[in-house]
Amino acid sequence: MKFLYQQLLAFLALIVVTVGTLSILFFHLSKQMVYENAWNQMEGYAFTLKNEALDITKKSGQAVIRLNVTELQTAEKLLYSQHTRFTIYTANNEIMYPKKTKQISNAAISKEDWEDLQRGKIIRNRNEVRPNTSSIDVDKTANKNIKIIDIYTPCFDSNGNLVAVIMVGEDISTLSDAVNRISQNLVVIFAIALIIGVFLSTIIAHYLTKRITKLRQATSLVADGNFDVEISTNERDEIDKLSSDFNSMVTSLRESSEEIKRQERRREEFFADAAHEMRTPLTTINGLLEGLAYDVIPEESKEKSIELMRSETNRLIRLVNKNLDYERIRAGNIALNKSEFGVQGVVSNIVSQLESKAEEVGDKFEINIPKNLKVYADYDRFVQIIFNVTQNAIQFTNDGLIKISAEKGFNELIIHISDTGIGMEEKDLKNIWERYYKADESRTNTKYGESGLGLSIVHKLIELHGGKVDVVSKKNVGTTFTLIFPDKDED
Template sequence: MKLIYQQMLAFFTIIVLLLTLLGIFFFQLTKSLIYENAWNQLEGYAYSLKTDAMSETQTSKGKVIFSLDSEKLQNYELLLQNQEVHFTIYTSRNRVLYPQTMGFQSIISKKDWRKLKKGNIIRRKNDLSWKRGPGDFKEGDRQQQKMTDILAPCFDQQGDLVAVISVGAKVSSLEESFAKIQRSLIYMLLISAAIGVAISYLVAHYTTKRIRQLQRATRQVASGNFNIQIPNKDRDEIDDLANDFNSMTFSLKKSEKEIKRQEEQRRQFMADAAHEMRTPLTTINGLLEGLAYDAIPEESKAKSIELMRNETKRLIRLVNENLDYEKIRSGQILLKRQNFEAMHVLHNIQTQLRKKAQSAGDTLEVTGPNKLNVFADYDRFVQVIFNVTQNAIQFTQNGNIQISAEKGFESTIFRISDTGIGMTPEQLKNIWERYYKADASRKNSKYGESGLGLAIVQQLMQLHHGKVEVISHPDQGTTFTLIFPDEKLTNDKV
């Protein structure tokens, strides 16, 4: 079943249920109001009969005599008969005082009589009354009539019950009035149901129209069109869904661009890696063939072996950097952080890279306090400082490279500055990207084989919950700031 029909059925079911409940409520309320109004009217008639046509007189001996004004009673009887209202006056449960010849006689139970003696007015909704035929009381002449009536007690001055006035109307006349109102209510309910069906269709059509719009947009996204955007007015949950859909398409579009860019960099890296590997492999292969065929003079063999060792190390370094990056990116490296003395490490790195710096015409300096503790993984800390320093040497010719260290607020700060070629803002945004090289002319440089050094640095700093900041200007040099948080701050983040 389509959604529009499901929603229409749901709306229509709710409407019909509400209308049914309202109909039952109004029917019962109307019936109660009709009877309530009838009883109030009948009580008014009984009060008028009691005050106008009934009286008490006291004899000389002090005896109270209860009397009726027959003329007034007859006038009331004629008047009420036109309204199909009948009254009877009782002096006991089975004794009728008026009328004597013909009329309606209700059955009064002992329980009702006791209530009447207490002064209660009794209302009866659907009582069986007997209509007497003309002449004497004959059981066969009685006919049953359904009546709604009230029983009103009359007391003398001493508070004794002397009479009961029964005023009743035919139930059929009340039911006729109720039937008219009932028909009107049914017509109203049917009209309301028809309007409800129309409204439920419009609401369901409007909702499903917006859902179909989402469906069409989803199909376009599935076919590869990420430029689709759904207009919305932020009114309800469907508009919220449209907002989420627009955010999704924006993210997919952004991801698509990123994937294309990463793929382009991957292809570039594969070309660079193939070129980098081909050069040392060609060198090694040529030297091996020369050694195999004694084409290399004896005095040059040691130098050829040393060259092969360097080229082999270069290949190993290239492979290790790629493996290192993948392990860091996939979370396979578990850091063993501890507090250790950092200045000693910086001086060791200075010693290791001094020869490379000198070959580029650079001076490499280390400044800082005599002792400075840092909380980090020892091996990864060495790797971070080594990679950034080596990167500075790579892009600095006949300049100065300075490694400085200081204690910060709940952290240890290291700065590596150079006076090299620097970077443009566009290059600065991409230096953390895998395979990126700021200076394409140096991609075959001796120390810049893969373009993974800074990408590894960023990943390792994130694992340390640290920060890395870069300031650079073309032809003015670059400064890397590495901030390692202290043990307490790191534990709080974890």
């Protein structure tokens, strides 16, 4: 379907829904007001009958009802002209007044309604079509069905026991006719609005479609690979804004074309790296297993072979666990158990664990952290963050110095981890948080930098803590990571 017709249908649908909804609401409210006024009026009649024509006394502990027949007959004559009748029921659900020939309803009150009446509830009924057996208005409604609304009002004695029920019913056929006339007028109004809507919708839809056609033609050119398209815009309305956004989109597509190619290269490198990382330990394990199976490994070397297989297996487990951990963190499927604890003790423990690795490449540590300085974070994840950044510093530093310091900021803790290693270029700083990215490809297979996931995990964990991480680096000078953890929110 062409856009012109879609717009036309949209405008028409809007008009139909709006006018239709307003009509239905108006009709419903008018009808409801008719019923509400009639019910309130009948409740007033029932209250008057109870006070003026019913005398509830006690005799031998039992409630006795005396009817003032004169008052009831007078009320009956007055209500007759308003197409209204009433019936009085006893506590045994039997009709007490009037005589059967004048009753508006011969039916007993249902068990469910009776239970509601005993709880003091006034029952309202409407739109009950009944044969005209009561002759509410002989001249106008004879031999016709009448539409009745009624109420049932409970009457209690001084002990709160239900002793009588007054039912007041009214013929609302005349009122229903008035409501029907209102609905007919609404239909006419609806038809007129629809005709006007068709005319206006056609003009507006044609105007909009003409402008959107230009966008469609430009989009076709972009789909064919032409990113030099530009649409003139005057910023008058949303379509001009859309045209402006389209121009921005084309510019972004042009700029991202190279980025897509770069990401594709990264994807290929990722699969190659992952395959290489797994193939090496798997090849080692497989060779050793074959040697053990064919008993070609000397007895004195078996223990060393088993230890090597264990080491390679742990390497695979670390690689898989880091991938799984990264995905859980990225998806937000971990819960942080934050608490306050000292920074110095944690950092000292981490340095002790990494000291042997640092000594292998000639690195030394320098720690400058106040003893009473505390951080509000998840303990295990905090350890993981500091460990990964420090290990990264060891990986890219030979015969250098790794400094770890911390200070109190404004409602935050600031940790600096710096090294005197090989540093990074500007282009590397933009990508170090990406999974499997390695700034120095010559160190892809280093002993402590095998996965390229450490900094990606650090970045995600800092974000989960509500903090931030910044990195400054200079080629052949060194790198400094700044980690910021917000304090506990007192609110």
